[in-house]
Amino acid sequence: MARWSKPERGDLPQESQQILEEIEQGMGRVPNLFRTYAPYPPLLRANWGKVKVALMEGELSRRVKEAIALLVSQDNGCEYCIAAHSGAMRQIGVDNAPCRRTSLGSK
Numbered sequence: 001m002a003r004w005s006k007p008e009r010g011d012l013p014q015e016s017q018q019i020l021e022e023i024e025q026g027m028g029r030v031p032n033l034f035r036t037y038a039p040y041p042p043l044l045r046a047n048w049g050k051v052k053v054a055l056m057e058g059e060l061s062r063r064v065k066e067a068i069a070l071l072v073s074q075d076n077g078c079e080y081c082i083a084a085h086s087g088a089m090r091q092i093g094v095d096n097a098p099c100r101r102t103s104l105g106s107k
Contacts, residue, residue, distance in 0.1 A: 006035045015041040019048055028091050031084055063094050
């Protein structure tokens with residue numbers, strides 16, 4: 001199986017560098033998923049736009065949205081998504097243990 005190595009920011013198109021900076025400002029880091037899109041600015045722009053609208057805007061708080069995303073990720077069995085949303089919750093100061101217990105069916 002081939003491995004992908006993440007490109008250096010300086011090697012990316014200028015538009016991608018700007019979008020990655022916006023992602024880092026908004027999320028506190030750049031998740032690997034966005035790094036994989038970075039060589040293709042239209043793909044990076046489109047996906048960051050969707051995530052930004054879904055997680056950063058609207059009536060519900062980001063805490064609630066991340067908790068929902070974590071529960072859905074657990075239900076789907078997506079280890080990458082579980083790790084990503086667990087990390088995002090820790091980063092914004094939320095204990096994800098209640099979500100993990102809920103998904104396991106315990107109280």
